[in-house]
Amino acid sequence: MIKAKHLFAYAVLLLASTFSHASEQSSTKPSILALAPHIVEMLYDVGAGEQIIGTTEHADYPEAAKKIPRIGNYVRLQIERVIELQPDIIIAWKSGNPSDDLQRLAQLGFTIIYSQPNTFNDIAKELRYFGKVTGNEQQGEQVAKAFEQQLAHIESTYKGKEKITTFYELWSRPLTTVAKNSWPQEFLTTCAAYNPFEQVATPYPQISVEQVLAMSVQLIIQPLSVNQTEREGFNWQDWPVIPAVKNKRILQPNADALHRMTTRSLTALKELCAEIDSIRITLPKTAKGTNTK
């Protein structure tokens, strides 16, 4: 259980950030080009939402972000439009932006800073950083602190709990899971779930169901996306030999909340850990996830 106090503080901060735009916004604050949905979301968190003058496709949260002019997607940026907009700062995401376009913008003399959150702690770091560079240092610090406190609370809640052998189904066709250096692995680690595929060399390994059978998996996590109506999960019902299937221990969290690296992911983390914990309680004490490798 999260302390109500923390939650309340966090809610107040978010509300404050929404209402503080008008008062904080002044002509001295830099204009920003935010080149990824998670960057847009974080900028709104630190109170710099009003300073965003352009973004890329799929930036749909919060609601106000839908009105920001689009200047490209993860394949190609419209360099001409960027020159027209003349942003003071460009915040880019190396993984999701075309590197040749970013280099071009740097050559043209634009200031580019990078967002690259790989862990929950990185989110807090970037909230502070974005607050600083956009002239919203105070709010950035507050939001980051609240985030860190909540994260620490969740981490301490599940630290040392008995590990439960979990299979994370990223995609069903081909059956793909996650390993170290992937974002969902952060969730599994924090929630004390043991991922038997964690040590595989590639971050998103494709595997066969045969490998899952050999792991005696206690729990299956099958994130589903609300936006993808046609997305079908893997049909685990055909494999009742897997303990997780036999005992109906399949979780289906919201994929969109899990897979975007923002403050909202903390809520997703909290919910997932709680769900995993509720299953952990029902397991017999001997069914301990052990490394079969």
Next chain:
Amino acid sequence: MTKLKLTFIALIALTVFSLAASITFGPANISTSELMHCLFSQCNNAISHTVIWQVRIPRVLVALVAGMGLAVAGAILQNTTRNPLADPYLFGIVSGAGLGATVASISLANEMTIALPLAAFLGALLSVIIVMFIAKVLQSMEQMLLAGVAVSFMLAALTQFILYFGEPFATNRVIFWLMGSLARVEMNNFYVIAAILLASLIAIFALHRQIDALLLGDDSATSLGVNVDKLRLLMLALCAALTATIVAYCGGIGFVGLMIPHIVRQVVGVTTLKLIFGSALIGGSFLIWVDVVARSSLMHAEIPIGIITSALGSLFFLFIMYKSRISQ
């Protein structure tokens, strides 16, 4: 003869018009009067100046020489192999470049400006060398295209294997790079492509009678005193250098080399000199306009240029096959 002259005057006029008109298209709002100011005196503001001189003009010029180069490479390949469906891309040039780009994206992510084109060029060259070597071993010109297809698949498999173990986002980058784009070009790229194009055109101009002799068949060409193997190797090397350079800067732009020479044969004729200069003019104009569509048809994004050329090219390919079925 006068008709041919008129045709060429019309083609040159078309090319000049394409160059001038295409500069007016783009996502940034720049009025025609502002454009005129920029070109002939001084831009009214720094933004227009940057857009016109650093983004649009390099792009249009590279579209011109890349279209010319791809069309010329296709035409010369078709004439020297006497295969109407020969295209530089069937030599595994793109999959070779893709392999080079993949290795660069994964291992040299921070030096992309130099590493990517260079690695793509080396990869393209590697594939051509392998294909030529195989064709030499098989002692057969006809098998050359099949060897090219086989090498393409082999290099593509290697690329996919590397990507599977690499960073997932690098995969996207390489896939989109292969779709081709002129968004990333600079004036330097124009100079390099233009220099290689000019050297190729001069070489073709000097040897055009010998290449025409090849059209009669290897035996006839040999009896006319042409060193068939040497000539063919030289022409293939020119095609490879031209295509590999263009692919390195612009990614995969398929089918221009296949399509344009066929159109030109209908318009001006089949002999080398007419075909080459006709292909250059029509190919250059064609790619300029395809790039206009690519950069200004969608409101907030660009369409990769290779998608447009391949879509048009594949339909054209089927059309040729259908026509040749009727004529047989």
